[in-house]
Amino acid sequence: MSQPNVVKSQSQLLQKEMIRRNYDRITSGQSKVSSTFVPGNLNELLMCFDIANNLPEINAIQNAMRKKSGDMITDAERSGHSEDVCTYVKADIGMMAKGNVAPNGKPFPDPDMLLLSYTGCFTFMKWFELLREQYQCPTVMLHVPYAADGKPTKNMRDYIVRQLKEEVIPTMEKVSGIKFDIDRLREYLRKSAIAENDLVWMLEQSKRKPSPIDCYFGGVYYMGPIFTAFRGTDEAIEYYKLLRAEIEQRIELGLCAQTPEGDMPEEKYRLVVEGPPNWTSFRDFWQMFYEMGAVVVASTYTKVGGVYDYDDFRHDPDHPLESLADYCLGVYTNRNLPTRVDMLARNVKEYEADGLLINSIKSCNSFSAGQLVMMREVEKMTGKPGAFIETDLVDPRYFSAANVKNRLESYFQMIDQKRRAGGSASAA
Amino acid sequence: MRTFIGIDLGSTTTKAVLMDENRQVLGRGITNSRSNYDVAARVSKQESKIAARFTLFKNALGSGGDAELLLADLERNFRLEQFLSELKQLEETCYNYLDHERFKDLKGPLREALDSVFKTITAEAPEIYAPGAERKSDFFRDIAGSRFMNLAESVGKQSGLSFDVLLNVYDKSIIDIESMVSSDEAVSAQLLNGLSRAMREVEGVEFTEAEAQQALEKVLALELEESYVVGTGYGRVRLPFPKEHIRSEILCHGLGAHMMFPNTRTVLDIGGQDTKGIQVDENGIVVNFQMNDRCAAGCGRYLGYIADEMNIGLHELGPIAMKATKATRINSTCTVFAGAELRDRMAMGENRADILAGLHRAIMLRAMSIISRSGGVTDEFTFTGGVAKNEAAVKELRQLIFENYGEKTINISAESIYTGALGGASFAHSAVH
Numbered sequence: 001m002s003q004p005n006v007v008k009s010q011s012q013l014l015q016k017e018m019i020r021r022n023y024d025r026i027t028s029g030q031s032k033v034s035s036t037f038v039p040g041n042l043n044e045l046l047m048c049f050d051i052a053n054n055l056p057e058i059n060a061i062q063n064a065m066r067k068k069s070g071d072m073i074t075d076a077e078r079s080g081h082s083e084d085v086c087t088y089v090k091a092d093i094g095m096m097a098k099g100n101v102a103p104n105g106k107p108f109p110d111p112d113m114l115l116l117s118y119t120g121c122f123t124f125m126k127w128f129e130l131l132r133e134q135y136q137c138p139t140v141m142l143h144v145p146y147a148a149d150g151k152p153t154k155n156m157r158d159y160i161v162r163q164l165k166e167e168v169i170p171t172m173e174k175v176s177g178i179k180f181d182i183d184r185l186r187e188y189l190r191k192s193a194i195a196e197n198d199l200v201w202m203l204e205q206s207k208r209k210p211s212p213i214d215c216y217f218g219g220v221y222y223m224g225p226i227f228t229a230f231r232g233t234d235e236a237i238e239y240y241k242l243l244r245a246e247i248e249q250r251i252e253l254g255l256c257a258q259t260p261e262g263d264m265p266e267e268k269y270r271l272v273v274e275g276p277p278n279w280t281s282f283r284d285f286w287q288m289f290y291e292m293g294a295v296v297v298a299s300t301y302t303k304v305g306g307v308y309d310y311d312d313f314r315h316d317p318d319h320p321l322e323s324l325a326d327y328c329l330g331v332y333t334n335r336n337l338p339t340r341v342d343m344l345a346r347n348v349k350e351y352e353a354d355g356l357l358i359n360s361i362k363s364c365n366s367f368s369a370g371q372l373v374m375m376r377e378v379e380k381m382t383g384k385p386g387a388f389i390e391t392d393l394v395d396p397r398y399f400s401a402a403n404v405k406n407r408l409e410s411y412f413q414m415i416d417q418k419r420r421a422g423g424s425a426s427a428a
Numbered sequence: 429m430r431t432f433i434g435i436d437l438g439s440t441t442t443k444a445v446l447m448d449e450n451r452q453v454l455g456r457g458i459t460n461s462r463s464n465y466d467v468a469a470r471v472s473k474q475e476s477k478i479a480a481r482f483t484l485f486k487n488a489l490g491s492g493g494d495a496e497l498l499l500a501d502l503e504r505n506f507r508l509e510q511f512l513s514e515l516k517q518l519e520e521t522c523y524n525y526l527d528h529e530r531f532k533d534l535k536g537p538l539r540e541a542l543d544s545v546f547k548t549i550t551a552e553a554p555e556i557y558a559p560g561a562e563r564k565s566d567f568f569r570d571i572a573g574s575r576f577m578n579l580a581e582s583v584g585k586q587s588g589l590s591f592d593v594l595l596n597v598y599d600k601s602i603i604d605i606e607s608m609v610s611s612d613e614a615v616s617a618q619l620l621n622g623l624s625r626a627m628r629e630v631e632g633v634e635f636t637e638a639e640a641q642q643a644l645e646k647v648l649a650l651e652l653e654e655s656y657v658v659g660t661g662y663g664r665v666r667l668p669f670p671k672e673h674i675r676s677e678i679l680c681h682g683l684g685a686h687m688m689f690p691n692t693r694t695v696l697d698i699g700g701q702d703t704k705g706i707q708v709d710e711n712g713i714v715v716n717f718q719m720n721d722r723c724a725a726g727c728g729r730y731l732g733y734i735a736d737e738m739n740i741g742l743h744e745l746g747p748i749a750m751k752a753t754k755a756t757r758i759n760s761t762c763t764v765f766a767g768a769e770l771r772d773r774m775a776m777g778e779n780r781a782d783i784l785a786g787l788h789r790a791i792m793l794r795a796m797s798i799i800s801r802s803g804g805v806t807d808e809f810t811f812t813g814g815v816a817k818n819e820a821a822v823k824e825l826r827q828l829i830f831e832n833y834g835e836k837t838i839n840i841s842a843e844s845i846y847t848g849a850l851g852g853a854s855f856a857h858s859a860v861h
Contacts, residue, residue, distance in 0.1 A: 372801055376803070379716075385715060385716065386716070387717075388718060388801075402662070403719075406662070406676065406677075406678075406719075407717075407719065409676045410676035410677075410678035410679060410714070410717060413675060413676050413679050414676075414678075414679060414713075414714045414715075414717075417679060417713050417714065418713060421711060421713055
């Protein structure tokens with residue numbers, strides 16, 4: 001997003017500043033630092049121990065958007081990582097090989113601990129094995145059971161709470177030298193819930209026609225603070241208030257979704273999107289949608305850190321550890337295929353979308369496995385057509401603009417054709 | 429008269445289909461895509477108009493009086509006329525290049541050598557287009573090019589000129605010739621000249637030359653108004669058309685296949701650089717599709733590379749593969765590795781026909797995977813694109829469909845290469861009606 005003519009809102013500028021401050025904190029050497037992952041992260045708990053939260057996937061994304069990930073990936077491949085390995089991992093390994101410089105230009109310190117919350121991605125475990133080998137620091141794994149039957153059980157919840165009590169919290173106490181204070185946690189969770197309410201309000205505004213926001217490309221920005229190092233902070237509350245005010249104003253003015261090219265002039269297609277975006281050509285990718293008049297009204301990627309709107313989850317100060325457990329269990333990739341299908345089908349119906357578009361990621365099995373079946377099921381349940389495109393997370397070699405554009409154009413024209421035919425006998 | 433034209437800009441060839449007010453196809457045109465899509469679009473469009481004039485002429489002649497005989501002769505003689513006039517242009521262009529800095533010192537001998545080459549090709553031309561003569565390609569570039577190369581080598585030797593210099597003059601000139609599109613007037617003259625030649629040659633027709641000429645002149649006087657033109661194919665963004673005149677090739681292939689075979693539900697299209705599995709409903713509307721991502725493994729271009737590696741023509745691959753006694757197992761359909769794969773099997777002592785059979789099977793296995801991801805094979809199944817012309821590919825496809833989906837009706841049109849353009853023309857028609 002370095003092009004000079006990007007249109008940015010106040011909330012985007014605020015978020016940029018928040019991210020910068022967090023990187024400054026991480027690289028300051030003044031705070032203890034934990035590396036951890038986005039899905040189901042335990043930010044509020046880390047805050048209880050004044051530990052800074054460093055997220056390797058976000059670093060990979062930052063590097064991709066700055067066009068740096070390609071070299072990092074080839075570096076990692078040179079050091080022995082295969083072509084098919086998750087490109088977030090390879091970008092991270094490559095970044096370490098290149099001096100481990102943070103986006104603010106300062107070197108990352110070695111982490112003081114690795115907190116692995118295992119939520120539906122097996123690669124996370126392998127990734128942190130590599131980092132543990134590199135940094136030789138305390139590593140704690142929170143094992144989150146896969147919700148194979150659709151709904152998490154009480155046993156699963158108890159199992160996570162026990163791990164928090166017996167493994168995670170004692171490690172954090174040891175690393176930070178700070179004693180755990182459950183009331184401090186309650187206070188952070190209370191703040192989380194306030195921001196989360198505004199966040200869910202935001203997600204639901206794209207039910208409007210036209211939608212004032214894009215919930216995939218734009219959604220990435222809107223989800224940023226809640227999924228990263230800011231959930232539980234006053235800054236997050238402030239951010240979502242500002243975002244809400246901006247969206248309310250857009251609604252009042254009847255504006256279509258905001259994009260880097262400016263407000264979308266007309267909303268021609270409404271889509272639900274499954275899968276992460278491509279980061280190396282993020283703006284070009286978004287621009288294709290903009291040019292074709294397509295807005296994403298709901299996406300599963302905006303549920304990747306945690307799911308709030310499907311079963312009304314909010315962090316609960318009255319049940320602090322249990323609510324952390326529920327948050328981890330509810331992560332999108334920790335849900336079984338029928339639940340993901342149901343979520344998508346409900347989105348298509350409730351957001352009155354023209355159909356489901358899947359962006360299948362070459363190097364991400366936790367998202368990609370089963371996606372074709374999901375597409376067929378959602379088509380059956382909604383009667384709306386699906387489409388499938390293939391790109392990658394942060395490997396620029398796997399984004400073929402011509403191919404993606406070709407499929408998108410075909411899909412939108414297919415929707416047009418269906419609209420025109422409207423069940424009549426005319427083919428074109 | 430109002431006409432509706434679809435142009436399919438492929439990576440290898442560009443096709444055009446012209447239809448009338450009643451959605452009847454009047455003409456089809458094809459040309460090699462070159463590196464210039466604008467010209468390719470204009471040439472294919474002109475070719476489709478020429479074909480349309482043939483159709484209209486045929487209609488004017490009616491079915492009696494051995495019109496078929498005359499038409500076949502006219503077609504051949506028209507192509508000869510067309511070839512001769514392009515050859516003339518090529519010759520003139522070559523001469524003009526002789527004043528170029530690079531060639532001017534050798535102008536005299538070069539002019540002499542070129543004279544001799546072009547004289548010989550001109551003299552050979554009637555033979556190239558003689559009844560029953562086989563041509564490896566119908567594109568001017570291919571026919572004139574191969575003759576030029578053959579002759580330039582010996583003529584060059586005799587006059588002490590290097591082959592490279594002659595080739596260089598040709599290379600520069602052919603690019604200019606390929607960028608030219610025949611005017612309607614030039615086409616009319618070629619058709620009339622062709623008719624005179626045909627009338628001299630053909631025997632047993634009941635028309636007089638004057639009658640035939642009058643009928644042809646009437647057809648030539650008819651204006652073929654381009655009421656709406658739709659572009660499709662990979663090069664479509666390069667077309668000088670407004671956005672609404674451009675359709676995705678997936679939709680065009682779906683609709684085109686439906687028009688050729690109205691019961692079509694599944695379409696497989698294998699083109700130069702992509703393979704598409706398309707599901708259509710009873711109206712030819714696409715309901716689902718899958719295509720190869722990022723890489724062109726197992727597409728038409730793969731066969732092109734194989735043919736180049738074997739030093740044979742693309743159209744010879746199928747017939748050789750049909751002679752196989754078994755199919756050598758080949759897993760990779762990567763176009764880049766095609767040569768290595770081939771040499772490896774040859775080195776292992778495998779027979780050429782068996783290797784080719786294996787390659788065709790590998791392509792079809794990949795296509796089957798794309799079809800299955802698009803939703804499988806539903807009766808009826810239509811195979812389109814350039815590869816549908818390859819009998820070995822078709823044989824493997826039939827077998828794989830039977831093995832995976834049981835007995836299904838498999839449609840392959842002789843005009844399958846025009847499927848996308850046909851869909852485009854139909855979209856053009858619908859845009860106005």
